[in-house]
Amino acid sequence: MTELLPIRPCLWFDGSAREAMTYYVDLFPNSRINSIVDYPDAALDEHFVGMSAKVLNGSFTLNGVDFVCLDGGPLFTFNEAISFVVSCKNQDEIDSYWSKLSHVPASEQCGWCKDRFGVSWQIIPENMADLTRRPRQIGVMMGQKKIVIAELENA
Template sequence: MKNPIYPCLWFDGQAKEAASFYCSVFTDSKITDENPMVTTFEVKGQKFMCLNGGPMFRFNEAVSFVIDCETQEEIDYYWNKLTEGGEESQCGWLKDKFGVSWQVVPVVLAQLLSNPEKSQRVVQAFMKMKKFDIETLLNA
């Protein structure tokens, strides 16, 4: 069974719009099924469901999606696409125009944080950031 576990995102009538938006942001993505209640899509083989569930539930930061980025160009790309109509937060976090929380993170961050000589300076540097800047982290 391919993808036996996948997220269901609850929207208030915007399931198709959200799925289309995410497919426009991420390469290797496609809408796989749609009906008035549910739109499913895949990003790099990972299945997602968007449900038109109504106004009773809203997204919050308790659940977020992490995007590992190899380069500053990737960080800039995802940050710009996902904050369009959304809002920036701190330390690589943002909310997109639907209220879904994302973390746009450089893959080098884990390595920097595991370096006992550098980790405190790296934390101090990224606590001042909204969008991560790889060069600043490397120079911390």
């Protein structure tokens, strides 16, 4: 049996891959940009017109999780069917990540938010399962945008 290489999520951006990598790496601890390969110069091939300085393949690590990304254009966009979970130790961490990642108020619900690049995130307490054991707690959570731990504890 052959050894499988790790599975990594790939994010398709419309021209903002480099900016997104830098933003995420600055936001999360233990993170780094591993590599960036730009599209070839458009003068070399008509297929690359408009792609100068765009990312053909980027590799970055967010708090130990490896990602790849690319600038693929507007054909595909992010949606809430895929999201990344940020488990937070306390309300201060939730508040901090929320303030930096939530940029689309219409997409906020139950701890889910959408960042300025269109990527969906779940900013939740690490003990979310314990905080949503009772029907009343679940009802409170369903009415929240950003998770407020005290409200769930008191439900």
